[in-house]
Amino acid sequence: MRAQVQLLPGGRLHFHDGPIDLIVEAFGTRNTINHAYQAASARFITVLDELCEEHSLLRQPPVDWPKGQVAKSMYAAVLPYAQDTFITPMAAVAGAVADEILRSIIGNMTTAANPTRAYVNNGGDIAFHLAPGESFTIGLIDHPDQPSLFGTTTVYSYQATRGIATSGWRGRSFSLGIADAVTVLAETAAQADAAATIIANAVDLPDHPAITRVPACDLAPDSDLGTRQVTQAVGPLTPEEISTALEAGAVVAYRLVSRGLIHSAALNLSGETRIASPHVGAVALGRPPEKIPA
């Protein structure tokens, strides 16, 4: 068996298969949690194989609907953008896997036996479930490669948000933009994942000399981005340049908010943050810690 499932301290479950690492946690009675974890494990085992079966189709812009359930979610998530820009379903893979595992937990139970809360965290792309009256507080980071909170946001059960995703050039996937991190709240993790990719690509300063870009295929010969230039380093930027790049991304983010594709977004570049949200307070930013005690 290639896939691995391991119980972590604190009652969380760690799923691992190839490039997929999930942290799953369900809240409720012991029995409910057991059921949830068994359902998630049963579903997880085949996910990577299903995706790899259609890998080449998923690595090209949307032309034909794939067959797999996860693949279809990925495809649907990127479709709204395919008219205007280059994007492949792979842009939503992490979110779509998180959604699928969450669905397996919730869908296999009667409403009464459902966990009060549950989340599936796929490397920062998170799908979650909230029973009425429940909420999740989510920490926001401004550098995906360095876990440090710059704020938190709380999602309540009465809100429509059930997915969160983060994208940026410092993350595990390539980015065409220079955002350190763009975090998006949307109805599903797959939708958030695709939108975060689009917005992070838009945070950019084209032709800026301090930005190092390399053809994606030079780094990973099988990248779906082919010869497109992906960001590898961002040198020092002036406050004006940071502002210009963030504005470019925020314009795109607001457009997605008004199209109803996402609920809100937080854009980070060089320590500066822009919030794109339909109304003030939708993303309540907590204060960052004053200093880290050693």
Add this chain to the structure above:
Amino acid sequence: MPGARPTQVPEPIPDQDAIRCDACPVLCYIKPGRAGSCDRYANANGQLVRVDPHVILGHALSQGTSLVPFLDQTKEWEGNIVPGYEAFVTAIGAGTTYPDYKPAPFIISSQVQGVDMVTVVTEGIFSYCGVKVKIDTDRHLGPETNTVRAQGEAVGHVTTSEYGSQMLSLGGVRHLTGGSRKEGTVTCETLLNLCEKRPVELTVDGGATVIVQAGLPPVVDGYKEERMRVGCGSATIGMFAKQWHGKVDEVVVVDDHITGVLSEHQAGKLLGVPATGIKMKGRRSTPGRYFRVAEPGTAWGGTNIDDPLSILEPFNPKLAWPKLRLLMVSTTGEHRAYFELDENLRPVETELPKALSDSVARIKENCEPALSAVLFMGGAGGSLRAGVTENPVRLTYSVRDALTRVTCGGAPVYVWPGGGITFMVDVTRMPNNAFGYVPTPALVAPIEFTLKRDDYAALGGHMDHVRSLDSLKQSDTRRHLNAHPENPWPLSPTAQKKADL
């Protein structure tokens, strides 16, 4: 269909450098020096290797390569703790407890020669930390207390020099968080690079530019330092006077600190070396010993002179004689010149006789290789200690009483006396990629506390979080290294000092 458009399929671009990973069905093509999409498998010079983050040190009978080869031989670690083989779980990649003061990520129990031991591993976030750099060179790097810069930002200062070495003190909370954002970021990056044994270019205000890399010779103003001086100029005279006696009439050992002159030096007097009428520049200290013959610099013997004759006044005609043989040499033997006085008692450079070139070679041989040493220094704060025990100060006392051994990525540390747990560690004794950082900015460093299980319980340890070494063996997320051959084994009872006495 809306949004659909024909486009070419991005076929994997054939690349002769890339290898194809078959660890999972994604079948990534991985270029040299890069990892696959899982970040677990990488191409290291054409070899598929595992680069799992959590480091476990192995104490094997034979010393092999550091990285575990993948799907190769029987070397791959499968988590079996076989007899004669011990594993020590380091804190590298273990994660940290900040900010929710909970028990450290891993508290591992193991039995060592019948004694139940516990190792608490955590990655500490050190906002109070820095590096002490010892640069083996007599070349003047810059005045004491002057600012040391990286990328133009102040990252530290020149501190008091040591024998044969210049010392820098870099980092610290004032540069990390007390200055501008950029100063903090550059300081953090500089510390991280130095701790990870990468080369760093440093410039001293009013001084030299030096490239420092832990365990390698320093490069001062583009000049690669080869050797440390065997002693000051005066000491060198003392050491080699007998070997020179009879083969040369006068020797000057040029040194920025104390330049020695054979005929005036006590050692020369004892051998009956006659006065030569030599007249030195600089300030005479005691006979045959001169301070400040020139300005500090990066040329002869750590001075600024390229022409050794520039530190000599004309010879005294009442004492000197034509054909007088004069050797001038630097304290490391790297610079040397041989002269004979002409009829007008002026030195004329001539070829160095064989007998003397041997003695110069001897000086050189006695000068050890010049290296840069980088010691990471940090203090474990209250919250880190709280991850070990519910009563943090007891951990301090336990370390003080040598009941608890502190290691840094499995490497031995020196713990400073006095309050707190402030320690220093030679970064070359630590595995690669042991350090990280957070944007505070602050450095992340591994720290392990090893003690007897009973002692751990006594100091209020998180006993309910102690897990066995075996509980880790199923996991795929560990990097398994052989212990550094020069490090004492962290679990070895003989190193338990006071506890066993």
